[in-house]
Amino acid sequence: MPSQATEATRRAARRWLSELRVAGVPRVRVLFHNHPRYADLTPAQYAEGLAWLRRTGMVTVAGRPVVEVGDIGLEGAAVPCVRWSETADAERRAIGAAGEQALLRLLRRSGLPYVRHVAAESDAYGYDIEAARSPDERVHLEVKSTTDPTRLVIHLTRNEYEVMAADAEWSLAAVLVGSDGEAVNVATVDRGWLHSVVPVDRGRGGRWESARLEVPARAIRPGLAADMWRLVPDAMLPRCPVWAGQLTG
Structure with a gap:
């Protein structure tokens, strides 16, 4: 089975994904x-980063990225550089919507008799999708989407957390979105x-409203499952080990 990617491998992989958007493998x-x-x-380490991306299917044989990451910015800076722009915010929303739609397609193709996209109705639910195969077997899915295969970073709102704490049927699904808008990996x-x-x-005098969380491999379970049943059969799901070497079998 593939070994876990080291921090250096992940850093190299992120740089490859960023630079391969504009140049081929030899130039990068x-x-x-040579660049300081x-x-x-x-x-x-750069060679291992590229090899890892190819092993996981994130870069094609021709050297083209299957997924994209945004500009990395000043890596290793003592103070993180936080930037906001309307364009970047729109891109994040588009990735989130693509992940939800990709997961909805998977759930419906799996034959579940009941799938409802509640996020299209309101943000107040604290989750995005409700699915069930019987009155006693249902799940409330909060979907977090990303295009970065090297790490899984999510933003959890206070409302989502409080719903999770009170709702035994709540579950968080992570979706890696490919350049075609389909799910490359689901966990x-x-x-x-x-x-x-x-x-x-x-x-x-203070209350947190949103938390940025980097999820370690040990907290990521392959596939899409409620406590006692699989929402989507494993055979229907993509099988790419990503996110710090998370294994799928």
Whole structure:
């Protein structure tokens, strides 16, 4: 089975995905080997980053990325550089919508008799999709979508967390969206891990409303499952090991 990607491999992979948008593999390799900006990693680490992307199907044999990541910015800066723009916000919303639609298609193709896209009606539910195969077997899915195969970073709102805490049927599905808008990978994030890492309000004068969480491989379960049943058969799901070497079988 594939080994877990190291932090250096993941960093190299993110750089490959960014630079391969505008140049081919030979030119990018020369850039990594010669430009001082990229000297913190060795040629061997860059080679492993590209090999990992190819093993997981994130880069084609011809060297074209299957998924895209945004500009990485100042890696390793002491103070993170946070930028907001209307265009970037629209892109994030588009990725989120694509992930929801891709998951809806998978659920409906799996033959579930009841699938409802509640996020199209209101944001107040605290989840995006309701699905069931019987009155006693249903799930409320919060969908988090990304185009980055090297790490899984999600933003959890206070409302989503409070619904999770009160709703035993709530589940968080992570969707890696490909350039064609389809799901490249689907996984479930562990609820116990989410409970353990959300912020804590420290006084009546402050309250957290949204948390940015980087999900470790140990908190990512392959496939899409409620507590006791599989929403989508494993055979219908993409099988690419991504997100810090998360294995699918």
